[in-house]
Amino acid sequence: MLTPQELRNLFLFRSDITFLNFGSFGSCPKPIFEEYQRWQMKLEADPVQFITVLGTHYLKEAREALAAYVHCQAEDLVFVVNPTFAVNAVAKSLNLQPGDEILTTNIEYGASDRTWDFVCGETGARYVRQPIQLPIVSKEQIIEDFFKGLSDKTKLVFISQITSATGLILPVKEICAIAKAKGILTFIDGAHVPGQIALNLSELAVDFYTGACHKWMMAPKGCSFLMATKEAQKLLKPLVVSWGYKSLYPSDSLFLDHFQMSGTRDFSAFLTIKKSIEFLQEYEWEKVRAVCHTLLLENAPRFCNLLGTQPLAPLTSEFFAQLFSIPIHTKEPEKLHRLLVDTYRIEIPLAREGENVYLRYSVQGFNSQEDLDVLYDALVDIIEKTDLIAVGKK
Ligand SMILES: Cc1ncc(COP(=O)(O)O)c(C=O)c1O
CATH class of the missing domain: 3.40.640.10 (Type I PLP-dependent aspartate aminotransferase-like (Major domain))
Structure with missing residues (x-):
């Protein structure tokens, strides 16, 4: 199985983005x-x-x-x-x-x-x-x-x-x-x-x-x-x-x-489509997915603790695969989103649903712990320097 960095080289992404939004849509691999x-x-x-x-x-x-x-x-x-x-x-x-x-x-x-x-x-x-x-x-x-x-x-x-x-x-x-x-x-x-x-x-x-x-x-x-x-x-x-x-x-x-x-x-x-299926087989995507899933769940408590919120379901493969939505308390999700994209170069969605707001990270084969650390550090910085995130409060 290839490493995240090796896999990243297969994709057409520019190199200066921390890409945590494969759920919306990702970039195509070159083949x-x-x-x-x-x-x-x-x-x-x-x-x-x-x-x-x-x-x-x-x-x-x-x-x-x-x-x-x-x-x-x-x-x-x-x-x-x-x-x-x-x-x-x-x-x-x-x-x-x-x-x-x-x-x-x-x-x-x-x-x-x-x-x-x-x-x-x-x-x-x-x-x-x-x-x-x-x-x-x-x-x-x-x-x-x-x-x-x-x-x-x-x-x-x-x-x-x-x-x-x-x-x-x-x-x-x-x-x-x-x-x-x-x-x-x-x-x-x-x-x-x-x-x-x-x-x-x-x-x-x-x-x-x-x-x-x-x-x-x-x-x-x-x-x-x-x-x-x-x-x-x-x-x-x-x-x-x-x-x-x-x-x-x-x-x-x-x-x-x-x-x-x-x-x-x-x-x-x-x-x-045939090529996509071949690609998934050639690069052992079942194993890749399992690694992504583990990374996703290992990081989930850390993000929830930082933001003072609770996971939306028990942290198991029954409820989660490669997407994790962290409940976040912010009155200005659009502003927070622009800050993450423009200043920290992190591609990640913030979604409003009813009264709630979620910051959803995706873990794809090219993502590593380093990418999730970039997100974590950015959130720490934003909490310290702005009042955009109300930790643990509605
Ligand atoms: C649950 C769900 N349904 C449907 C869609 C379809 O989106 P689109 O038709 O724009 O590809 C999405 C896109 O993210 C989705 O998350």
């Missing part, structure tokens, strides 16, 4: 980016044939590779540019009626909340953001909290497998099984999952699943997927109507026709 450019060169060499004929074949191979990686059938998978697109596609397809309910948590990603808020606003449906008690005490508690929001109007359960601002792994397997047994549709937002924790879609009772490949799988930006079971595919409408709708040359899948063709575009990012 993957070169493969991306190779596809783009191939496209430009013969654009019409590439986009209208050969592309379909290349995309099929890429879907097959991804399907094998996430354990589902290739015909149940389409590439989309990002999970936001997938959430929009599902939300706008469901034919929601006044009174229908979408059950979710109060710790979902802001763009997804906005999408559901918009669609529910248009249709008269309700978006039920069920509060999850923090800090989390157990998986059972999350499940109990979540299903308090259930009613006979619940049409679909929408939940993140790894949450955004809080960086927590949620028990989606159990939640989907319970929802399915009650005949409720299930949709998992797995934006942070592929490449960060193992994903086996065949083990989940899920109707719709979206994942980003441009996060922890390190594919170029604009590479994600939507999985829908054959039954669920029947519910979907094309989000962008193009030649695939009432296609003159239909394939045997309307799902594919409706989602693969959305006008002229460069889909090279999708075609790099």
